[in-house]
Amino acid sequence: MKVSGELRDFMARLGHDFAHPELLVRALTHGSVASPTRPDNQRLEFLGDRVLGLTIAEALFEADKSASEGQLAPRYNTLVRGETCAEIARELNLGAVLKLGRSEMMSGGRRKEALLADAMEAVLAAIYLDAGFETARRVILRLWTDRLNSVEEDARDAKTALQEWAQAQGMTPPTYAVTGRTGPDHAPEFQITVTLDDGRNAVATGKGTKRSIEQLAATELLKKLG
Template sequence: MKLSSDLRAFEGRIGHEFRESELLLRAVTHASISSPTRPDNQRLEFLGDRVLGLVMSEALLQADPKASEGQLAPRFNALVRKETCADVARELGLGDVLKLGRSEMMSGGRRKEALLGDALEAVIAAVYLDGGFEAARNMVLRLWGKRIHAVETDARDAKTALQEWAQARGLPPPTYSEKSRSGPDHAPVFTVEVRLGNGAAENAAANTKRAAEQTAARALLARMEATDD
């Protein structure tokens, strides 16, 4: 099967040229446009999630041979969560090559975090099936590279720290709300507010909701700790 020019360009961005191009086409096909002759990416997503988990487990063990399971678990969760997968998908322009049904496309499917994260896991599985585990591992490590190193020094994220601060003072968990979204589809800017039960709040903007939430939580936690008795 001959791939379209946009999928050929996507191959270049992920660094893998498919021998079985049908695998890539299936990986980018959402259930909203699937048919008996055009399977969707859900089964590939299932497999890709497991491949990603194995690659990240191995990478974290090698990166920090002395880390305990308690230290490794939050790092692992941060690297494989759907938000991280969606971030990588946006960097690759995966949303632009997704095959979506009309209703999903009209509702902004190319920007949906869960949809992007699922599709990236499907792409990982497609590379695994096409080129083997080594090809999948090399691609994942290349795409996640900077995140793997960053998570080693920031395993306890700001949202978790702020929630622990609130609970220690008898406050309910912080709440997060999206205040606005601006910018083009390929480079969105989200503004998010975090608010505590005592009324204290902070806003922050970033190119993903998760990053904006983390930044807002970090700012609010720093302010609360500075005024803590």
């Protein structure tokens, strides 16, 4: 199939020249523009999540041979979560080549965290189907390399620290609730309240994903706890 200059530029940023570019087109096709003859990227997203997961799990396993499962799990979660996939997608300017329906485009779909994360996973699956696991693995390790190198620090997040503190006090894990939301769908502002068993709580407000604001709320409560 004929490949546009825009897709050629994206392949260069991605670091993989597709032998079967129709796989990449499918990976970039959102459900809002899909049709019986133009399938969306959901099946590829499912596969890409597994390709990413195996690659990251293996990389972490090999990088720190003394780490326990309890140490590896939060590092793994940090690297494969939707926020990280969306960050990688933004670095590649993936949003510029997403194929969206008009309503999705008008609502800021090219910037939506979930759409970018899903498409990033679908692109990884497309590479896997186009050239095999080793090629997909090399692309992933190159794109994720900075995060792999800093993951031990990144994985020590406030939510984990707060949960560990609560458990040490004999409490159940803290609860997080959305107590306010403003702004458009593509750039929401959340108010999150985190509460402990004994009623102590903290509130944080900000733009971004709910998880990122939960981290801020956990940080605020940790400060209160000293």
